[in-house]
Amino acid sequence: MHTTPEVDSAITVVGAVTRTATPPLDGLRVWLEGTAVSHFMNWSWWAWPTAESLHFVGLSTLFATVIVFDLRLLGMLPGVRPAHLERLIPWGVGGFVLSLSTGALFFTGIPGMYLANPAFWVKTLLLLAAGANLAVYQLWARPRVARLAAGEPMPMLARLCGLGSLAIWTGVLVAGRLIAFYKP
């Protein structure tokens, strides 16, 4: 049949166009958009602002812990024993979990907007950097900080972790706020 090659090539072209036009993680987007949570986030007038408010309450709670810890690592708050601050950690984790779960609600609401938003990806990378910074502190700096005698200066690595943490979390906040201004 002499028409077959033409049909074949047409199918190939359509297939190629579909492939290039499909953004990455599109399956995730389609699935999330079909969930009841996604519909609720878009349909209810109060769901979105309530989740946003809780997102901000969470970030404030996280910052409460981050600020105290990092100031101590940077040598400020000299009257505080670093080991005594560890009771604050569950509050920081709680704040982070609150912000992460409300963040997941936003993402479920309009996944396509987030996937195509550069500020969202910068924020994601910065969150990974915050995790890496925390891992470095836990593995190499914390054992030495725990043995620190009163009045002894903070080890350089611990200071760097504190400075890095402050910078990274500030970056997370800035990138998060800018998501609203990079809407595709």
Add this chain to the structure above:
Amino acid sequence: MDPLFAWVEASWPSRWLRESLSIFAFPMVLTLHTLGLALLAGSSSALCLRLLGVARQVPVGALAPLLSLAWCGFWLNAVTGLALVWAYPTKALTNLLFYGKLALVALGVVLLLRLRRHCAGGPASPAPERTRATRRLAALLLGTWVAAIFAGRFLAYTYQRLLVGH
């Protein structure tokens, strides 16, 4: 009030904040307002948690620098907040919730000023978390910031008019 709103909205700082496509206009002011919130609510919450008995081995007096940081956050937000109102005076001042937020922030400031007295005192002074008044003050301040955050966020969803002409 409309003539006043119209005058503010026509002024160049207001127009620049609203209409400039620069990231340094409205986006930066709003970002700094969020940063100020994190500083103010974050620093004072750490202090409140301590006064409520979290990490009680930490001497309260040693956390006093957090108060200065909280004030930095407050002044940053007073300035950026004024800029946000200057950009959209009709949107803010015709929304009752805006006055509710201002009242909550004012309450927070009063509580923060009173908190200062509870953070003073050397090692000889009684452990502050033992006094009921201190705990009540700390819990009230935490609740006030949560309420102020809710009020602030809902402002973006509850306004009746955006600009005078609308």
